Amino acid sequence: MGSHRRLAQSGFDRGATALCVLSAAAAALGVVPATSAVAAPHDDTRAEVDRLYEEAEKATEAYNKADARAGSLRKQVSGAQDRIARQQEHINSMRDALGSLAGAQYRSGGLDPSLALLFSDDPDDYLDKAAVLDRIGVHQAGELKELQEAMRDLAQDRSEAARKLGELEKSRKAVASHKRTVEKKLAKARQLLNALPSAERAAYDRASRSGRTDLPDLGGDVPSSERAAAAVAAAQSALGRPYVWGANGPYAFDCSGLTQWAYAQAGVAIPRTSQGQRFAGRQVPLSQAQPGDLVTYRSDASHVGMYAGNGQVIHAPYPGAPVRYDPVGMMPGATVTRV
Known part of the structure; x- marks a missing residue:
């Protein structure tokens, strides 16, 4: 799993990636000098948008947990x-x-x-x-x-x-x-984005879609089980579909909605929230990840994706970004769970 180590060392979080891409795009467009040591006037705005998206994702998982609890109580x-x-x-x-x-x-x-x-x-x-x-x-x-x-x-x-x-x-x-x-x-977040100059807004949108929705080289990694293979296939079938908070398919997803839906297609029930999914199976080291494993991020496990192979995960990133592939090291605090 050498590719894991290589990718993990160059890991990045979503906000940092967006800013890097935006800086390059802005420089190419002549918005700011490429060698300027001073932050662009709208860097703080873009960072604030990223922060709001992260907080919204955490609130979305709290919403999902409360909604699942309400559903259980309704049945009871x-x-x-x-x-x-x-x-x-x-x-x-x-x-x-x-x-x-x-x-x-x-x-x-x-x-x-x-x-x-x-x-x-x-x-x-x-x-x-x-x-x-x-x-x-x-x-x-x-x-x-x-x-x-x-x-x-x-x-x-x-x-x-x-x-x-x-x-x-x-x-x-x-x-x-x-x-x-x-x-x-x-x-x-939408209000802040709409206040950006059109060139910077376009650059942000391009950065938001920087992941791949086509099939990358996933190497020869083999799923840990038939149900894991079926879950990966289901997640791949959702590539390109939009992120919608609180959605769990089949036409739109939030992060934990995608992974829950994918495993449901394999006949396996897992919890609705990313926090619950973190403990839905056996913990394994990142270096031993296999396709179908769940990868949760941040210390509070507020984001989750599915390992696809060769250092790539499939996930529903955030509003404006479709279900796509990104490197497994895209965010800090990766924890791998084998269902």
């Missing part, structure tokens, strides 16, 4: 509601079977005094209980106890469903909050 609440409905139907059937006794309990909203004695925990009521049992019969007493247990279970499930609904509401609010954060940062 739906399941609880179905279970409660079935329990209520079962209770109603038991009440019907108990006839007038169950009917009296249902109408009164509680147990008849004699039935309350039946279920009392006070040992002194034993003889009274025995008398009641004589009147209603052992079989009927068993049905009443079953009814009481079913009603207790129903009350517990209703309480749990109410708690889940509360969690769901909090998760929905978190989703909305993260969405607003992403939208504000992206809107500010």
